[in-house]
Amino acid sequence: MPFVFQMFTRAPQGADMIAGFRPYMTATRLSGYQVELREIGSAVKEGGTSVATALSGPPTAADLNRFATRFPDFVAFEAQWGGIYPDMSGMMGTIRDNLANYEAVAALPNFTLFPWFFVAPGAILLGVLALGLVRPVWWRASRPALVVLGLGLVLAPVVFQMFSRAPAGGRMMNAFKTIETRARVERIQGYFGDMAVGQGAVQLELVPALRRSGLSSVEISSRYPGITTFDDQWAHILNDMTPMIGAMSDNVTKYQAVAALPPFPLFPWFFVAPGLLVIGSATAAGGAGRARRVRDARRPDIPSSQLEGVK
Amino acid sequence: MRRTTSRSLPRTVTLSALVISATLALLATSTATATASTAQPLNGLFRVASGSYFRMIYPGGGKYFKNPYSADTNKTYTLIVAGTGGGLRTGVLQPAPTPAFGPHGNSLAGRIIRPADFAGIDFGLATKGTAPAISVSGGRLSGQVKGLTAEWNNLSFSQGGPVTGSYNALTHIYVLSWSSLISGGPFNGFTGSWHLTGTFVP
Numbered sequence: 001m002p003f004v005f006q007m008f009t010r011a012p013q014g015a016d017m018i019a020g021f022r023p024y025m026t027a028t029r030l031s032g033y034q035v036e037l038r039e040i041g042s043a044v045k046e047g048g049t050s051v052a053t054a055l056s057g058p059p060t061a062a063d064l065n066r067f068a069t070r071f072p073d074f075v076a077f078e079a080q081w082g083g084i085y086p087d088m089s090g091m092m093g094t095i096r097d098n099l100a101n102y103e104a105v106a107a108l109p110n111f112t113l114f115p116w117f118f119v120a121p122g123a124i125l126l127g128v129l130a131l132g133l134v135r136p137v138w139w140r141a142s143r144p145a146l147v148v149l150g151l152g153l154v155l156a157p158v159v160f161q162m163f164s165r166a167p168a169g170g171r172m173m174n175a176f177k178t179i180e181t182r183a184r185v186e187r188i189q190g191y192f193g194d195m196a197v198g199q200g201a202v203q204l205e206l207v208p209a210l211r212r213s214g215l216s217s218v219e220i221s222s223r224y225p226g227i228t229t230f231d232d233q234w235a236h237i238l239n240d241m242t243p244m245i246g247a248m249s250d251n252v253t254k255y256q257a258v259a260a261l262p263p264f265p266l267f268p269w270f271f272v273a274p275g276l277l278v279i280g281s282a283t284a285a286g287g288a289g290r291a292r293r294v295r296d297a298r299r300p301d302i303p304s305s306q307l308e309g310v311k
Numbered sequence: 312m313r314r315t316t317s318r319s320l321p322r323t324v325t326l327s328a329l330v331i332s333a334t335l336a337l338l339a340t341s342t343a344t345a346t347a348s349t350a351q352p353l354n355g356l357f358r359v360a361s362g363s364y365f366r367m368i369y370p371g372g373g374k375y376f377k378n379p380y381s382a383d384t385n386k387t388y389t390l391i392v393a394g395t396g397g398g399l400r401t402g403v404l405q406p407a408p409t410p411a412f413g414p415h416g417n418s419l420a421g422r423i424i425r426p427a428d429f430a431g432i433d434f435g436l437a438t439k440g441t442a443p444a445i446s447v448s449g450g451r452l453s454g455q456v457k458g459l460t461a462e463w464n465n466l467s468f469s470q471g472g473p474v475t476g477s478y479n480a481l482t483h484i485y486v487l488s489w490s491s492l493i494s495g496g497p498f499n500g501f502t503g504s505w506h507l508t509g510t511f512v513p
Contacts, residue, residue, distance in 0.1 A: 073379065186370050186500065193369070193376050196430035197386075200379020203431075234431050235415035242464050246497035 001270065002115035005261055013257040014111035020251050021102065024244050030096040033244070036237045037089050039229050040195065044081045046226030047074055047206055054223075055209050071205050077198030084191045091179055091188075098175045104168035109160055111258075118270070121153055125278060146282035153275025157268030170264035173255075180255035185248050192245060199234045202227050350446035350453065352401075353478070353511055357445070357485060359398035359424055360509030364388045370500030380428035389427055391507075394435070396422035398509060399456070399487075401445050407437035407462055416464035434463035436470075445474060445487070452476035452487060459491075461503065468493050470503045483510045 002008060024030070056067040068075040109117075128146055132139035157163055178184065206227060210220050221228045262270070366387055367376035375387035382390050396405055400423075407420035418426045420435030427434060438458040445454035457471040469491065476487035487507045493499060 182500075189497070189499075189501070190369065192497070197377050197379055199431060204379055238430070238432055238464055239416050242466070242497045246466070246495070246499075249497060249499040250495055 002118050007115035007118075007261065010257040010261050011111045011114040013254040014114075014261070017251045017254040017258060018102075018106050018111065020247050020254070022106065024247055025095075025099060025102045025106075027096075027099060029240075030092060030099060032240060033092045034089065034096070036233065036240060037085060037092065039226075039233055040198075040237070041081065041085055042226035043202060043230030044078050044198070044226075046224055047202060048078045051206055051210065051224055051227060054213065055206070070209070071201060073197050074201035074206060077194055077201060080191075080194045081198070084194060088188070088191060091184075094175050094179065098172045101168040101172035101175070104161075104165040105172060105264075108162065108165050108169070117156065121149055121274070121278075124149055143282045147279050150275045150278035150280075150282065153271045153278065156271045156275075162268035162271070166267040167265040173259055173264060176255060177259070180248065180252050182252050185245070185252060188245055188248065192241070195237075199230060203231050203234075207231065350448035352444065352446045353452075353513070354402040355400070355511060355513040356397050357399040357401070357487060357507060357511055358509040359391060359393040359507055361392075362506075362508045363391045363424075364506050365391055365427075366504040366506075367498070368502040368504060372502070376501070378429050380431065389429055391424045391427055393509075394421040394424045394426075397512075399423050399436075399438075399443060399507065401443045401454070404438045404440075404442050404458065405436075406439050407435070407460070407467075411437075411462055411467070412465050416466075418462035420462045429463060432464045434461055436460070437462060437467075441471075447478045447480070450478055450480070452478050452485060456489065466496060468496060468498060468503070470505065478511065483512070485509065485511045 002011075052064065052067045056063040056070070125146065128142045128149075132142055157166075207220060210224070211217070215223070364383070366389070367378075368374070369376065377386040378389045379386055381388060399405075405422040407418070411419055413419050415432060417433040418435030420426065420437040423436040423438070437460050438456070439460060440458040441455070442458065443454065443456045445452055445456075453473070453475055455471070455473050459469070459471045461468045461470045470493075472489045472491040474487050474489040476485060478485045485508065487505075489505050491503045491505070493501045493503060
């Protein structure tokens with residue numbers, strides 16, 4: 001099975017993916033992204049309303065046109081933000097909603113070990129069977145070992161809480177299906193470029209224009225907290241969001257490798273089913289052997305004289 | 312007179328043609344020899360001067376990243392100026408300092424270029440691993456800057472690659488350019504396009 005599903009290459013990528021997302025998959029960090037998006041949203045709203053009014057007069061069509069002519073980069077960003085915010089916020093919400101699912105998957109044994117969970121019992125089983133064939137006498141002694149092996153397989157998913165964690169992993173994989181794609185990552189990279197231009201427009205155009213209108217820095221801060229916060233927090237936003245975009249980008253192929261594995265909810269059954277099979281086979285073989293011995297014991301001894309006649 | 316002229320002119324033309332042909336042949340031979348000769352390594356400092364810039368191209372090409380903090384009127388060009396080391400050195404490494412970043416992820420790698428504001432955070436350049444190697448042959452530059460990294464926002468991006476350009480041995484003025492696809496990280500799939508110009512100091 002590990003070879004059929006290419007687990008030796010795919011499972012380690014799953015381990016890398018889980019590790020790659022770990023720094024970002026905390027409630028604090030994920031909430032922080034939403035706060036940052038709201039900060040940008042407030043700045044955009046404020047820039048397009050009260051700041052625009054302050055710089056170009058009451059919002060008549062002509063004034064808005066004048067504002068757009070004076071601050072084309074900001075106005076372009078304002079228009080783009082209408083698409084960026086729901087997309088980014090929705091994505092962050094999806095990730096946030098899957099935090100518990102991620103934690104469940106991260107609590108499973110390291111993905112790199114997964115193929116060995118199948119290979120090791122399989123190798124032991126084959127070894128015991130081979131011994132039984134070479135030395136039939138050992139067969140009876142090896143049956144309890146097989147039962148223990150089977151029990152181990154049946155109990156492993158229970159010990160690792162796979163029955164709850166694996167389906168949680170399945171839900172996370174489904175939720176990330178639309179996030180961990182190259183197209184989506186490139187879209188987010190594009191948003192980053194748009195946001196950079198928008199922030200530049202605030203810091204290099206709107207704020208200086210407000211200063212030229214006679215407002216001091218303190219007055220700008222108190223009257224326009226939205227653009228002030230955006231400006232102040234921009235470096236922090238970049239520090240915070242850029243590595244997350246990097247993690248998303250770096251894990252696209254890893255996600256796809258993991259998605260190509262069998263569905264997560266089936267994983268515990270990949271242990272239980274073979275385990276039951278091994279236990280059943282060992283028990284049945286034991287039962288058959290016992291029946292044969294009983295039958296042999298009941299069969300009367302045939303005198304050698306009669307055997308000679310048969311010959 | 313006319314006859315004489317008519318007679319002597321072809322001879323003059325023939326002689327001139329011979330001289331010109333011989334000169335051209337000599338020039339061609341010397342140029343060919345120079346081209347065929349081994350490329351001469353330029354070990355020293357490629358001073359970064361005005362006209363040097365960096366551009367970043369979105370994945371798929373066709374669109375350039377706009378850096379609002381660029382000093383150029385066209386914000387897709389981020390102008391770069393010489394750092395404390397004067398520019399790019401060949402044959403030696405110009406590593407990033409330790410720590411490599413200051414507050415807010417501003418790069419402190421200031422030897423090659425003076426850290427420049429890119430989207431609100433300063434980026435710098437450093438070389439690590441393989442030292443840059445550039446040669447000249449027939450006025451053309453070729454070589455590599457494999458170990459070049461761009462340092463920005465607490466991240467280090469490989470921006471190495473083969474370089475091409477031109478070099479005037481008399482004026483020492485050079486032009487170097489190269490492109491480097493960013494692999495991995497937040498700018499995965501973007502291409503950095505570099506253009507350095509200035510004078511070479513052996």
